[in-house]
Amino acid sequence: MDQGVIRRKLAGAQAARLPDGGVERALPLALARAARERLGCDLTVSGLAAHRFSLAELLEQPPDLALIAILEGPREATGVMVLDSGLLAALIEVQTLGHVAPQSAAPRRPTRTDAAMVADWVDAALAALEEALLTEEDLVWTDGFRYASYLDEPRPLALMLEDAPFKVLTCDLRFAAGREGRVILALPAEGHGRRPQRKTPLPAPDPMEGPGFTAALADRLAEAEAVVEAVLCRVTLPLNEVLRLAPGGVLPLPGAQIDQIRLEGGNGLVAGQGRLGQNRGMRAVRLTALSEGGAAPLAASLPQESAASVLPLTGTG
Known part of the structure; x- marks a missing residue:
């Protein structure tokens, strides 16, 4: 064979x-x-x-x-x-x-x-x-x-x-x-080429650690928007009266005082107190105190239509 x-x-x-x-x-x-x-x-x-x-x-x-x-x-x-x-x-x-x-x-x-x-x-x-x-x-x-x-x-x-x-x-x-x-x-069978490229992956950095995390968080929070409402007065009405509201009507504001304007955050908590006035032709609130009790000699200007949208001031007489 x-x-x-x-x-x-x-x-x-x-x-x-x-x-x-x-x-x-x-x-x-x-x-x-x-x-x-x-x-x-x-x-x-x-x-x-x-x-x-x-x-x-x-x-x-x-x-x-x-x-x-x-x-x-x-x-x-x-x-x-x-x-x-x-x-x-x-x-x-x-x-x-x-x-x-x-x-x-x-x-x-x-x-x-x-x-x-x-x-x-x-x-x-x-x-x-x-x-x-x-x-x-x-x-x-x-x-x-x-x-x-x-x-x-x-x-x-x-x-x-x-x-x-x-x-x-x-x-x-x-x-x-x-x-x-x-x-x-x-x-x-006896190879003489390159060895395989086996790189051990580095562990991913923890985003909650590192010296730059605090600064990055502060910068991000500083750019965030915060809504603050200037509240002259709050009124509670029965539902039938609310249904009868119409343009031109007058809504009384009992106890409203222009020198006691509450500044409230979006969560309803009082952030400070101010006085209603004007600044460069716009409705304005001058901060008189913060929630901690410290004085705040700053003028916070609000557009006129924003201040008037809370409640019409005609009710103050």
């Missing part, structure tokens, strides 16, 4: 799967994003498998007539991205015809022109993968790889790649026209 067949069966049974999440979640999104932004086409990932292969096992993965993109990474590390003939043909068609044809052309050996046309998509997918993994542990082995060259057969890979374990992701892709393809990403 073919030794390659036996080796593939053993690799499939014993290969260590990568944990769910991380690069397994990010790679399908990166491939689709690169296709949408760089080529203007939509693709979806219909299947994904992750393995850890030796170099000998990796050399058996590329299918016939596949384009093998050589990737260079940090510390002279080398990886590969393999595009099978179906994926390669679809990427070429969308750039030359503007769309992916329903029927695929006959498979052929990839050329230097093919490699140049897909290199931008390869780099865009790798960049999107890095961006998606900035806070993930998988960034260490996926960071920093970009397209360098290509091969049209896998035999030279034995001399170009380091004899060390590789992390390998295989994605089955589907285009809107129904065409399918496969991409294989293989990178050295």
Whole structure:
């Protein structure tokens, strides 16, 4: 029996799967994003498998007539991205015809022109993968790889790649026209890229603490509006008399004195006392005392219509 067949069966049974999440979640999104932004086409990932292969096992993965993109990474590390003939043909068609044809052309050996046309998509997918993994542990082995060259057969890979374990992701892709393809990403398992950016968030400052809180609160309260009413007199009337009120009527104000004006806040509490008068042609109240009993030599001017709206002064005689 073919030794390659036996080796593939053993690799499939014993290969260590990568944990769910991380690069397994990010790679399908990166491939689709690169296709949408760089080529203007939509693709979806219909299947994904992750393995850890030796170099000998990796050399058996590329299918016939596949384009093998050589990737260079940090510390002279080398990886590969393999595009099978179906994926390669679809990427070429969308750039030359503007769309992916329903029927695929006959498979052929990839050329230097093919490699140049897909290199931008390869780099865009790798960049999107890095961006998606900035806070993930998988960034260490996926960071920093970009397209360098290509091969049209896998035999030279034995001399170009380091004899060390590789992390390998295989994605089955589907285009809107129904065409399918496969991409294989293989990178050295011993990563040399950046560490994930895991910054511990600082605790949110307590808005009720800090040296600026008192000053900010004072400024805010100083700008708040406070309603103060100048009350000459309060009268209680039966409901039937209130219903008979009409313009021109006279309402008596028993006990009203212009030198005993109460200043009341919105809560009905007396804030001070004053004397009714005029200031620059407007009704005015001169403050004579505050609720604490202290004198207040200030003149509080009120618009004439505001002072008259409490009760008409004709009732004072």
